Amino acid sequence: MGDFVMPSLGADMERGILNEWLVKPGDAVAKGDIIAVVETDKGAIEVEVWSAGVIEELCVDEGTDTPVGTVLARIRETENPASEPSAAATATPSPPPEPVATTPAPPAPAPSAPAEARGRVMASPWARHLAAERGVALTGVTGSGPLGAVLGRDVPAAAAKTAHPKPDKVDQLAAMRRAVAKAMARSKREIPHYYLGTDVDVTGALAWLARRNASVPPPERLLPAVIWLKAVAAAIRKVPQVNGFWQDDALRLSEPIHLGFAVSLRGGGLVAPALHDVDQRTPVELMRAMTDLVTRARRGRLRGAEMTDATLTVTSMGERGVERVDGVIYPPQVAIVGLGKVVERPWVVDGEVAVRKVMHVSLAGDHRAHDGHTGGLFLNALADALSAPEAL
Amino acid sequence: MTEAIQTTVLDLLVELAPEFEAGDIDLDEDLRDQLDIDSMDIHQLATRLYETFGVDVPESDRAELTTVRRCVAYIASNR
Structure with missing residues (x-):
């Protein structure tokens, strides 16, 4: 029984x-x-x-x-x-x-x-x-x-x-704010955060996406977020220490890559349900899963596993015009990746100054679980993955 | 014909954002501002417009989806 x-x-x-x-x-x-x-x-x-x-x-x-x-x-x-x-x-x-x-x-x-x-x-x-x-x-x-x-x-x-x-x-919003407050207060109280960030040239990734989207009908098109999430998963495969949980005074690594995806709710509130097995899905599969997850999150139809399975959270503030976000880790996870707005910047390419599309990516890490060296390796791996979107 | 397109567009928007009713949606106000929608919603709207009217709104024309009136005009002129 x-x-x-x-x-x-x-x-x-x-x-x-x-x-x-x-x-x-x-x-x-x-x-x-x-x-x-x-x-x-x-x-x-x-x-x-x-x-x-x-x-x-x-x-x-x-x-x-x-x-x-x-x-x-x-x-x-x-x-x-x-x-x-x-x-x-x-x-x-x-x-x-x-x-x-x-x-x-x-x-x-x-x-x-x-x-x-x-x-x-x-x-x-x-x-x-x-x-x-x-x-x-x-x-x-x-x-x-x-x-x-x-x-x-x-x-x-x-x-x-x-x-x-x-x-x-x-009352519903107040309850959600209390839940967020409780989790975030615990995070800031218990987790010694460290923060890293770097600007990444995503011109090539966005050009690749535009070419791909122009060649397929609307239902098969991808949003940039799909490329960002696939790149985060690829970076995790190279630097797995950021993917897991801090439990019983030890880092418990997770083999599956379930990315918490921060979704803002209309009228206020925030949830970060898990997109399962991001590394295993094709970009089209991931786009469908993401669409489904966001739709259900906003209709109050999330499932229990989606609320508890995330192994690392990704938060993107670019839609709201924010160029940089340094996130607060959702315990017991040990890292959160922040994505800013894509902006055009002067950028040196092959010794020449050019206008490129640039996105600030950040990592907030749990210093109990890993350190800045590991975080730096992760951000470099993420930048590498974004430079070769066709391989994602 | 334009009126029928408008009714359908409003229905699609309410489907995306069920917190709102069609009668509450201002035809000229920015959809992102009044319905709190994001790029995912715009992507879904473009997909549903394609499925409903057979009109492809390429990413270069997504600015045409900023208000109901502009959206209806785009559909009417590209059907």
């Missing part, structure tokens, strides 16, 4: 609200299945289960505020390797949610459980998002979709009737 517990979905998360169960007793689950939605200070997160089995018992009711580590469900574990996706498969983001109703597997009999606890409410992903956002319990909504599934259009009417108040946007 295994326990499914309230996960820690961030460095300083202490509690979470079990927003919604997506399974019921008797349901079979495979490793990587999303079985619950948890409300955190950083929004609603879809939480996966990491062992295969059958749900024996749901121990916590929807809407319950529980500490991290609380047993939420008991799972009777089974040997079911066929149903377990590979690591690569679980790391691949799902396509954006379609606004259609989903049909769950036929419910297993569980006569002792109340009706609402027995069956998962059939609802489209968009309806679930709207319901969570407006504080509407899906169990009370009359669905207009196939087999009575709740669709997005059903939620506003239910919201008007429901006794649950719509979450106050100001």
